[in-house]
Amino acid sequence: MNRWTRDEMAQRVARDIDDGAVVNLGIGLPTLVANHLPADKEVVLHSENGVVGMGPAPAAGNEDYDLINAGKQPVTLLPGGAYFHHADSFAMMRGGHLDVCVLGAFQVSERGDLANWHTGAADAIPAVGGAMDLAIGAKRTYVMMEHTTKKGDSKIVPACTYPLTGIACVSRIYTELAVMEVTATGLKLVDQVAGNGFDELQKVTGTPLSR
Amino acid sequence: MINKVHPSAETALRDVPDGATVMIGGFGTAGLPNELIDALITQGAKELTIVNNNAGNGDTGLAALLAAGRVRKIICSFPRQADSHHFDRLYRAGKLELELVPQGNLAERIRAAGAGIGGFFTPTGYGTLLADGKETREINGRMYVLEAPIHADFALIKAEQGDRWGNLLYRKTARNFGPVMAMAARTTVATVHEIVELGALDPEAIVTPGIFVQRVVKVGRVATGAGGFKQLA
Secondary structure, three states: OOOOOHHHHHHHHHHOOOOOOEEEEOOOHHHHHHHHOOOOOOOEEEEOOOEEEEEOOOOOOOOOOOOEOOOOOEOEEEEEEEEOOHHHHHHHHHOOOOOEEEEOOOEEEOOOOEEOOOOOOOOOOOOOOOHHHHHHHOOEEEEEOOOEOOOOOEOEEOOOOOOOOEOOOOOEEEOOOEEEEEEOOEEEEEEEOOOOOHHHHHHOOOOOEEO | OOOOEEOOHHHHOOOOOOOOEEEEOOEOOEOOOHHHHHHHHHHOOOOEEEEOOOOOOOOOOHHHHHHOOOEEEEEEOOOOOOOOHHHHHHHHOOOOEEEEOOHHHHHHHHHHHHHOOOOEEEOOOOOOHHHOOOOEEEEOOEEEEEEOOOOEEEEEEEOOEEOOOOOEEOOHHHOOOHHHHHHHEEEEEEEEOEEOOOOOOOOOOOOEOHHHOOEEEEOOOOOOOOOOOOOOO
């Protein structure tokens, strides 16, 4: 099957972010989206550790470790940006003030349940950070992930088997094969990689897709 | 006369008792009050409950406090990191109790304590393991979980500028948990890099009013590649 590269996936997500939107990009794959926001759109980035209007990484030698993102990497502040404390930062999420957040995932269910914080393994040390607040907080929650696990199992499932991060919170799923919208009647295909057939995609997807 | 300025971190932490709940500001290493943590290690209080976003990095600061065996329980959102080996070892050995809290619930539970709120209903965590056993309620068609405030005996925070009344300004994202922790503790100790004359801070810009701060300690800037302020050469 043809596949989008990680940068093409990020580009595809960026297309679904409107001019003027306030957006939180999760750690990992979602961070790539920042590199593909078109110059003609003014998109404001929020980071849960207390900054909105976040800019790109500073040039080498100009790092300021009092100005970092949620991944604890040095960033910059754009004109118009602001700093605030943690309770305000999470009020921005929980209070529905963010337009979009983009998160990674282990699994997403057909009703938009998200599992992305804990494998549930007995010896795993759990860590949740802001994942649960982000999942339920933004007006639209996008998930960006591989379509299948390394073993080839679909990460899109009838019901998550990993511990949940949030219930019915995902709006849209972006993989290297397709873009799917979560609807009241299940997943609807929005877009898929050119050259692949619908049946081919359905075969590697754990829940029924509608067109 | 009110003068909250203490000569050293050691005198500011002299009365931390065994069994105290101690909030420590910082997200990763930004805003982490290293000098106060070092003083707490020297001071010797044990059986502590620590509230911080993380559970220590590397071998210094909070990680050193854990390694010294002085912490009974940690309340945090993100303990597991590439260099959290002291936490990992103690947790796996059953020597450290962990209360894992979603980051926004952690901030709000701290804020609630400082604001005199007895608890609040939040949608975060509903239907997950972290809400197991907690009271839930449907409000206007949405499900919420009842969360309790987190009070502390001491809060140790890092700010940028302060005055003898305890008014504080912070620096960039090092602000993080400082303002809410200052509200939630009976005794808040803040380090600052500069102590200014009363009246010198712009009252329109003061982030934490001195009413929330009991002790202020001046510390030097530390050049570091992995946290805090990177000093220009």
